[in-house]
Amino acid sequence: MALFTLLNAHLAWGDLPLLDGAQLTIDPGERVGLIGRNGTGKSSLLSVLAGRTKLDDGELQFTDGLRTVFVEQEPLLPEAPTVLESLVLRGRLQDISDEREVWRLRARIEEMLHRFDLEVDTDPTKASGGEKKRAALALALALEPDLLLLDEPTNHLDLDAIAWLEEFLINFENTVIVVSHDRYFLNKVCTQIADIDYGKIQLYAGNYDFWVESSQLIIKQMKEANRKKEEKIKELQEFIQRFSANASKSKQATSRKRALEKIQLDDIKPSSRKYPYIDFRPAREIGNEVLTVEHLSKTIDGEKILDDISFILGREDKVALVGPNERAKTVLFKILAGEMEPDEGSYKWGLTTTQSYFPKDNSAEFANDDTIVEWLTQYSPEKDVTYVRGFLGRMLFAGEDGVKKVKVLSGGEKVRCMLSKLMISGANVLMLDEPTDHLDMESIDALNRGMIKFPGVMIFSSRDHQIVQTTANRIMEIINGKLIDKITTYDEYLESDEMARKRFTFTVTESDEEDD
Ligand SMILES: Nc1ncnc2c1ncn2[C@@H]1O[C@H](COP(=O)(O)OP(=O)(O)O)[C@@H](O)[C@H]1O
């Protein structure tokens, strides 16, 4: 029996149709990845399934008594003194009469909060967007509903937490529908992919890579079938033309006319997805001396973020900075970009290097009255408008977008501007601090290709496992201020016992007093 069925669903905001006669049937136990272009209606569909948004037309048939939990893209936490109490309210634990069950759930929520690196007594009103998201996730997993609806759950998680969530979901026995732009996550977790395009939902068996292949195969087969039909049409038309005036053949010509009317070409709609083109081309080749870092230390708010860090970068290095300490990574980037002073130590860039920096927080870049074209021109070696627009075009900004003010742009558009800046700079060293945040899957894919092709030196952090695995040849991790540095790929790094020991040693020396 199906868990739920969506029949002939229609939904529109104003004249914008999101669902336009959509059908979807999901069986229990499936883990469905919901994908589609930005603004195509993924979040709206989850909201319909969660019973928060009513369909304009059509039907949603649910199994009776189904317990559904929805973690929105930006969840809100009810007001309460602590995050734990807030989650108790959000999860409506007060409605449960069995007291032992309430205590069990509270303990389970606490455990999940720890998993997601949150203190039980955090003040929910002061929590950041990422903390609220992690708290709502902790609650949802603790409640173990029949149907778990997750809207971009990996956005605020680091790679370790994403890996943990993957395992949790794989072992979860009930049904999951998850919106995500993370290809690695979708591949690992999903048993089905639901693709929203043109107001319809197509369900494919298998994971994300399988969807890529089978959706392309379907288009190819439709094209092939159309080509055959077109040949047949031409053949029939020729016969009709030749013989319709010929009395002895007129009967055959008439029957061929009928055959001709029956042939219908398939309507092939190309996907409405659009891929930007990302190509970082260094203006000059990089020399042997790239970067020398010696004894860097930095303490912020009493926490030793960097503790005597030294390393040398070579011209072949593509370094991924990994690990859960986001702050340490960002601080190191800021120091290397000259935006923050270290307390001790020094660093030196080679004479042949030019660096371009993609900061995690780009708000300072866009707090001005520039139009997009003006903004990008300041970073361009050539001030010609057509030249500059070429780079914007690659990032899918149409001609008329160029006059938009940068300060009104969405998060994703700002990131696309920053990537245009990196491309136009011609730098031979790229420093990228979480470049995939706010990007859709097509852009992440384009960025991934651009990073693979880039011939210069890269140092970057990313929560996209596939990007890290396909581009980095050296992994660095900062634990309690100390640097682990290894020439290896990410997957090998994760599997290596030696690295696990090192990570463990660094962790327990600081926190071995903790009980567990
Ligand atoms: N409550 C609403 N009122 C008006 N428009 C909305 C509302 N919610 C979403 N939209 C619009 O509907 C479109 C689809 O939104 P959404 O479902 O969030 O897409 P996705 O999650 O696929 O990016 C967007 O253009 C968005 O601006």
Ligand SMILES: [Mg+2]
């Ligand atoms: Mg959304």
